Amino acid sequence: MKEFDIIIIGGGLSGSSTALNLSKKGYSVLIIEKEASGNIKPCAGGMASSMKKYLPLDIDESIESKIRNVEFRWESSDNVVADLSGESPFWIIRREKLDRLLLDEAIKYGGEILRPVQVEKITQQNKTWIIKCNNKVTYKSKFLVIADGSQSRWAGYFNLGPRKPKFANTIALRLKGLGNIPKDSVRFEFGFVKYGFAWAFPLKDSVNIGLGTFINNKLLENKDLNNKVIKSFGFEDLSFKVVHKKLRIWNGLNKLNGDRVIAVGDAASLCDPFLAEGIRPSLMSSYFAAESIDECLSSNNNDLNNYSTNINNEWGKSMAWGKRIAQIFYRFPRTGYQLGVKRKTAPQRIAQILSGQMNYEDIAMRVIKRLLTKSKD
Ligand SMILES: Cc1cc2nc3c(=O)[nH]c(=O)nc-3n(C[C@H](O)[C@H](O)[C@H](O)COP(=O)(O)OP(=O)(O)OC[C@H]3O[C@@H](n4cnc5c(N)ncnc54)[C@H](O)[C@@H]3O)c2cc1C
Structure with missing residues (x-):
């Protein structure tokens, strides 16, 4: 039975960045990921550059656009443009590249990944996690990180995050070319989508387009991504393939840690309930999770409570207002x-x-x- 300091379930953005933060500190880390290889993530890639402070490596090669303007429209007109001041405070990154960079770097520091492997059973024996997987191998660890995303199976199992998770419904696609989106601008299009909005975020040679609905569990169908929406972004070709995803959004100040276990990123329900921003809380939670686990391992205790406190203070308090704003804004x-x-x-x-x-x-x-x-x- 192989033993690690930390086992992380899920090798997406938050799993990989937690793994890197911890392997850089010298701990033995295993990621267990259910998918075979990094598929394209349904993520528009918008990210605050201020998050550099939570990143354990230089991510320049994953940055595709540096944004100077944010444009808002109501049904293709009534434009409002906000200039972003300062040294490009908002980036568009290619998610599959960012995840890959973090994972490769974690492996360079000695981290290991098992894929495609599913966890079947988790038990605890003498303060050690025993993790049985579908590859018929059992792994042991001192600490456990739950990073299995919006459809998390394990966050609920350990009572981490809201008892009743809330979801935004999304549709995403990537179109070749930039349509009418300037390369240094992102666009938010309101009015076409009930209880939500449409967005277009430019990469170097393509645009990440998406729709999201944030209240009343309003489901989206392919027809919601109709000619009006696609044409408003300057595209004519309507033969696109879309990905539907239920995105777990923030729903209350909750405990995000248990005894030697922590939830990060979407599994911890941290995504912004107004604008679907999930990269920032994923990087933030990965950073604070690694700090708390490091503190425990280096001082031989198991008190991870400061993790939940930090996340609730640094992120949750703002999201409580984001949730209220979303409830009013999307209703009217x-x-x-x-x-x-x-x-x-x-x-x-x-x-x-x-x-x-x-x-x-x-x-x-x-x-x-x-x-x-x-x-x-
Ligand atoms: C359409 C769309 C657009 C978005 N755009 C933006 C944006 O522009 N800016 C922004 O900040 N945020 C955006 N987000 C949110 C952002 O993508 C997420 O918050 C972010 O991906 C969370 O990362 P994560 O690692 O927690 O989850 P994920 O990236 O979903 O990773 C979870 C990983 O866990 C694996 N997994 C799942 N279950 C198991 C299991 N049982 N065992 C092992 N592995 C498992 C999955 O295969 C996956 O690799 C968007 C989301 C959507 C849906």
Whole structure:
């Protein structure tokens, strides 16, 4: 029976970055991944460059576009453009490349990956995890990281994250060429999708297009990605292949660790419930998970509680406001667009959210302050 310091279930973005963070610290790490090789992920690849601080390596080769403008439209018109200030605060990365880079680097530092392998049973014996897999081999570890994404089987098993997970429904595709999307601009298109929006994020030679619905569990069908949406992004060819995905979104401040076990990324329900941003919390949670596990292993204790506290403080508090904003905005999108997006300072604020300079809590506090000041007048 092979023994590791840490076993990670899931080798996507959060599993690979946790593996790299930990193998760089000198720990023995095994990733167990159910898929054979890195398929194209249904992910538009938008990422705040400020997340560099949570990245354990240089990811330059996965960056395809550096974004200077964020454009918002209502049914192809009523444009609002926000200029992003500073040194390109928002990047579009090719997800399959980023995941590969992180994984390869983790392997360079001694990390191991088993694929395609499924975990069948997990038990604990004398403070050691015993993990039985479908390759008929059993592995042992001191700590366990759950990184099996939005369809996580294991987060619920260990009571990590919300008892009732909430999901956004998404459709994604990648089209060759840039259509009418400038190479340094991302576009958010409202009005075509009930309870959500459509987006177009440019790579070097193609565009990641997607639709998402965020409330009322509104399901999306291929016909929702209709001519109107595709044409609004400047494409004529309608013979595309799409991927449907249910994306687990943030749903409350919850405990994300147990005894020697931690959930990261989508498995921990960290994805932004308003804009589907999941790369940032994946990298953040991977970083804090590795820090907490390192602290435990180096001081021979098993208290991972500071992990849940850190994530809830650094991310969850903002998402609590993001969830409230989503509930109102997507229920009354026309009014939301007029009062929210078309407000003079709003696009800049949303751009600041996307680039990590501001969070939903900051915005909510400003609005509340404004209301209080007005009510005193
Ligand atoms: C359409 C779409 C567009 C998006 N666009 C953006 C964007 O522009 N910006 C942004 O910040 N976020 C975006 N996101 C969110 C982002 O993609 C996710 O938050 C991110 O992929 C989470 O990474 P993860 O490693 O937690 O999960 P995943 O990347 O899903 O990885 C989970 C891994 O676990 C494996 N796995 C699953 N079950 C098991 C099991 N039982 N055993 C072993 N392995 C298992 C899977 O095969 C997979 O490799 C988007 C999401 C969608 C759906």
